[in-house]
Amino acid sequence: MSTAAPVVPDSSPIVLEKAEIRSWKAPIAFGIFVLLSLILFFAFPRHGDATFRFSEAGDAIKLANLTVDAFATTIVVTVLLAVLTAVSAWFSWRARKTPIWMVVLFALIFMFGFLAWAGSGQLPVPVTGLLLGTITLSVPLVFGALGGVISERGGVVNVAIEGQLLAGAFVSAMTATLTGSWVVGLLAAMIAGVLVSFVLAAFSIKYLVDQVIVGVVLNVLVTGLTSFLYSQVLAADPSRLNHPPRLPNWPIPILSDIPVIGKVLFDQTIIEYLMYIAIFLVWFGLFKTRWGLRLRSVGEHPEAADTVGINVNGTRFWNVSLAGAVAGLGGAYFTLGSVGAFSKEMTAGQGFIALAAVIFGRWDPIRATLAALLFGFASNLQNVLSIMGSPVPSEFMLMLPYVITIFAVAGLVGLSRAPAADGKPYIKS
Known part of the structure; x- marks a missing residue:
């Protein structure tokens, strides 16, 4: 009569793989603004100088104005926006969130380029x-x-x-x-x-x-x-x-x-x-x-x-x-x-x-x-x-704030989860 060999439980550690969750909302949003920049800056180019005024009359410390070439600035801005979009896409590919500082930097660069385009040949931009x-x-x-x-x-x-x-x-x-x-x-x-x-x-x-x-x-x-x-x-x-x-x-x-x-x-x-x-x-x-x-x-x-x-x-x-x-x-x-x-x-x-x-x-x-x-x-x-x-x-x-409002309410800016019991009355059992 043969006896079966005892079963020895596997003592090797159990490895739980972390599920990768990729969110492409940030690079898609960046890409939309890059496309908007291409249309705005190159389909309707503006040549001339744009001036940014940092000091007003009566300021204790005066700062010099900044004057830039509008068309050259928009080219540089578009390239930088495209680079940031590529970096954001890389973050999403690696299942990582786009850092908030990158979102802020992207917004500042785009706004600088837009103001340079809009202010070409006009009065100085009062920062x-x-x-x-x-x-x-x-x-x-x-x-x-x-x-x-x-x-x-x-x-x-x-x-x-x-x-x-x-x-x-x-x-x-x-x-x-x-x-x-x-x-x-x-x-x-x-x-x-x-x-x-x-x-x-x-x-x-x-x-x-x-x-x-x-x-x-x-x-x-x-x-x-x-x-x-x-x-x-x-x-x-x-x-x-x-x-x-x-x-x-x-x-x-x-x-x-x-x-x-x-x-x-x-x-x-x-x-x-x-x-x-x-x-x-x-x-x-x-x-x-x-x-x-x-x-x-x-x-x-x-x-x-x-x-x-x-x-x-x-x-x-x-x-x-x-x-x-x-x-x-x-x-x-x-x-x-x-x-x-x-x-x-x-x-x-x-x-x-x-x-x-x-x-x-x-x-x-x-x-x-x-x-x-x-x-x-x-x-x-x-x-x-x-x-x-x-x-x-x-x-x-004038309609821009309301367009942003619609995007915010629609949740297109990212995943928005309200508090779980928000809007739900509580009846004590």
Whole structure:
């Protein structure tokens, strides 16, 4: 009787191969811009010099202008863009992400070439003015985007950013005019944003109404209400009710004298400085504090958060209110920092662009801020080009922010995954 030899288990280590996931979105996007450069720069070439002006009258430190040959610059720019596209394709072939610094470098090179092409034989390109206008137009977008990030990280879709901005603009104008204090106006704008958010939170969290529908209805309600009150109240006596004090500029010593960026970043009103602080606080609070961990948990997995003792609906309610306060502060910028008075529908859909910045920025406060700055830059670019006398139609540049918005919402800029429980009401079992 023969006995079978004992089976010895294979003790060799098990090697798990990592699946390669290749994403070609970055090189495809780069390639589209390379093709656009070829069409724009070579089918419609422009010969002559383009001048970039880095200093303005009154600057403490003067920088010399930069003058380049437009056609030669566009050739070099197109070659560099093609090289970066090839490098991005190599990264994708190796199943690696295109670094963010490469995306930023690509955008800067393309914009330099475009401005050289558009500014050929025209007035100098005011670099400081271009950047300063970008910050100015981006302020309400940044506040709105930060409010959207806070709300949606907690699981509530905030379509009502437009209404929060508009309510903040109206209340701040009227309150600041009556009290003669822009400080009271800023506080009133935050309260107005909170009140709009209260309605959103109550209907979507307590009564389980569809969050998108509530947001759309709130936008329509606030637009109609502020338009009615403007026509019936503010327009009747604008000097007494709609003439708020403007926010003063507070230049920071030494820093405001730095060429280019000094005037852009450090010679601003209080609301721009509050914007810098808000960006840092939202980022730090969201990813480095217990509050942020709780907020993200109720937005990703509310059942798990509930089992460890977190009040899911209470957390959502108060953070939606906080988001409204942040967005309301952005609305105050329209009347106290920019225009100087309230007018009908003065937000002009910027709340929806802020919502697109949230999606574009993948629900991250830093990326959402960068997206808001991109939209602000696109809006300001058409103003600068028209002043320079550029041949680019102003109507084309005017539609650029909305084209970018469509691309952002469509998700063509990359994979955008919202928090898992975003838009889903939580019913405690």
